[in-house]
Amino acid sequence: MSALSCCIHSAPCRFWNSSIGKKIIVALTGIVLVGFLAGHLIGNLLIFQGEHAFNDYAHFLQTMLHGYGVWIARIFLLTSLVLHVTATIQLTIANRAARNIEYQRPATVTASASSRMMIWSGSTILAFIVFHIFHYTVRVSPELAEIGAENPHAMVIAGFSNILVSLFYLIAMTLLCSHLSHGVGSIFQTLGLRSHKTALPIDLFSRAFALFIWLGFISIPIAIMVFGFGK
Amino acid sequence: MLKSNIPSGPIEQKWTKHKFDSKLINPANKRKFKIIVVGSGLAGGAAAASLAELGYQVDCFCYQDSPRRAHSIAAQGGINAAKNYRNDGDSVQRLFYDTVKGGDFRSREANVYRLAEVSNAIIDQATAQGVPFAREYGGLLDNRSFGGAQVSRTFYARGQTGQQLLICVYQALEKEIAKGGVTMHSRTEMLDLVTVDGHAKGIVVRNMVTGEISSHAADAVILATGGYGNAFYLSTNAMGCNVMAAFRAHKRGACFANPCYTQIHPTCIPVSGDYQSKLTLMSESLRNDGRIWVPKSAEDCKNAAASIADADRDYYLERKYPSFGNLAPRDIASRAAKEACDDGRGVGPSGLGVYLDFRDATKRLGESTIRARYGNLFQMYEKITGENPYETPMRIYPAVHYTMGGLWVDYNLMSNVPGLHVLGEANFSDHGANRLGASALMQGLADGYFVIPATIAPYLASQTPGSITTEHQEFKKVEEEVRERVGKMININGKRTVDSFHRELGHLLWDKCGMARDAKGLKEALAAIPGIREEFWENVRIPGSGENVNAELEKAGRVADFLEFAELLCHDAHDRKESCGGHFRSEYQFTEKSPEVKAGKTQPGEAKRDDENFSHVAAWEFKGVGKKPKLHKESLKYTAVKQTIRSYA
């Protein structure tokens, strides 16, 4: 009991349990995830540089720091993701509870659609991440596993040749774009770095970044599906 | 019966001497005393917080949902203090003199001097608490000028001085609530005062949410319940402002002083229709650049203002008071507007309005300067009237704004009922027959922060703490009377709404006892009021029960008291056969023939005081509903200033 209460009253626990503290954790983990996305995208875009460049990149990731690098990164990212998801789910539950009775005639003055479906865009992303990891990282499909072991480039092309896979990917990326268009700007506010003077540039940056991520990621399946890239 | 308890000695030393001579209560004993504070405005809130800081147990009451919403919040202009930060020759002495003169020599000298004396400490206190007063670029406090003074001594926080001061009072109060020194009772209305052996020992209240009626006992009671301007129905007061607490105390023995001293503010937005529920004040500062006029001939009144040539306009304030012009004091400017309208030259749909025109100022200074100075006021005007004051002149008309009269108190702010103390607008003490701008906030805070914490001790020292509880039969008796009254009201179940009675009373008072009064009109009012009151008690309809929130019941309780109080107001106005400050009796004014006019000391039409017969406070004792109250006089002696004709010509 005393150990528990000691933990509850410890500074990190108090921070986590406070509304602002938890939000700050969402923002910090958001930064990690956003950073990962940017890096991941740039890596992915190497696919257009050709098979070699892409496979070298994949190889580099696998062997970085004697193979530990990728695991360090994975653990870091996974921790961030778990914190992000846990915090946001808790926040969302608390938020719904606080507004226990909806207006008979609800209205929205300025909140963007994206900001209002963060939990849905986030959940879709989560589902996608799980799928994506099993698809390309764990490679549950024996067929892809076989290709992937030697040639990640070919694996990607083969993967995206499946219309359902591509469709899910497109939807997920679109919701990711939505998530980021609100989320990236939000980071600044949550960390206390936004003011009415910087609001507009931050909003524009947020949207531009989201758009960049969206276009970047969907360019690959579209190239494969529509333009027959790599085939 | 009325002992003012003014300390002896020279006026500059009275307050210091008095504090030294007064009994103290040792810190350990303070805890044992309980004090009830009704009201959480500047006066009540400051008192409750300061008394709790000293160690007393305080129970504080207000009818709003939070103490922060008391009507002090609405004050716009500013608060006076004799800091002399401008080096323009201000001093305690000068603030004292201006306030006594502004009050038309009808206030109690010693109280006003003390007010001026503590004024500086108020600014220090408020600043330390975080009131964001306007500052200059050097980082020091800024001042502006206000009516009735030739120095710049008004501290302000944009147009929200009252709100900023009250918020810091409220914060201090909340701090004491958290520390346990104050127990706050919001949405709780005081319905009666309980006296035991002639001493005020508690109150009976109604919980406005559950309807529960209950008693609270204490060693002393403080009322800081604001003014009674709403007797007139339309005023710049909040909807809930009332006379109930003060009037109940009056009915239990406290004398009501000078009720006829009511202040009419000249620059309010005119009434636009019957449905109107309140009037909005436009800051007096507008008169710095706006010119007030009406058409010279009544035929022009329906024409557009812009189409009326300069030669056909009557800038009547500039004409009558060439040296003060549009900045003439409130009572004078108000009366002049009324005269113009009575003359059939009022403008606007109702004919009850005069122009406040910025055309010339705009030409002289440019629209951007006008916008910078008055932008938010213009915006407020436009929101309410839908008219753009940059294009058409504003229309203004006087409205009831402040009440100088109130419960009689001695130098210690204690009424003639021992133990009952009265602070802020609810007492009569500091403003005489007319209050100068920016001095009500000063008075409320002086009373609450600095006066009552010192002056309540002598009374408490004479009492055994906690000797009376709500178990005392007096509490049972008063509680029963209150229940009966509430029950009776609900059961009338007549045909007319509470508001319809309030409107009827308000119209009557405004017509007969408003900006100008005369014996005939006052007699008519005195004859008419009992009839309205009787009809009220037979024909008012209050739907619902007393067990839930019931706004009609709350209003009815207040209006019932106004219906009794109005008679007192008219009696006082009738009895005071002179004109002074806010009380203008048409029979008593200077004429061309008056020697003072011939000597150039004043002008025809100005208020004519009668110092020989009326240099007194009229304190009325309650003698029964519908019966003429009994007059007690406290004569006013001026030793530090000389009573002169109050001239602003």
Added chain:
Amino acid sequence: MANLNLTLKVWRQLNAQDHGRIETYDAKDIPTEASFLEMLDIVNERIVEDGGEPIHFDHDCREGICGMCSLTIDGVPHGQDRGVTVCQLHMRKFKSGDTIWIEPFRSKVFPLLRDLMVDRSALDRIVAAGGYIDIRTGAAQDANALPIEKDKAEAAFEAAACIGCAACVAACKNSSAMLFVSAKAAHLNYLPQGAPEKQKRTLAMVRQMDEEGFGNCTNQYECEAVCPKEISADNIAKLNRDYAIASFKEAVS
């Protein structure tokens, strides 16, 4: 202008125990010069004359400063007009034939008292937790002994303009009180007088806010959009920053 004929859809509920519902009223012949609350007065007088119980709503000053009035009109606290309280809203903003929905300020933290009246005392408790400068009456130094930069004083003033109406809470999809709390904290945190207690104040106010059960800010700025005093969401950013710093200092000290 011709008078208006309107239909009102009003939330009615006798007390906290009662089940509320929307009821419909005709508001005929309403002068366009009337304020929104005066329109309700007119409707109420007719209801009473017809033997009904009037629609209850909170109000007092009727000039936009006391913060008592608290109606949600067509889903927007204080109505569509920017920078005004509902008592400052005038009927000329409506057209004949309009249907107007009138509901209370909604939040779990604001128990309903009757019809359109709610209990906002949670806001007072947040102030009591730390929203003050702890000095004793009479202990203050000369007001000009501490010069304050004009822009700091102005920033404090902007925050202090909050009237505590809770429209921000009512508008927020999460019933978050961040705009109110941040304004209250910023008023004092900007000023040098408030500096000694800044850390304590920030932590205490946020903790009380959480304890009351308000939701969390999701940076959607609905609060700022409906705030009758146009309090800036910059204050929220400042509170986030001050809270992070205060938490860190608390943890390491």
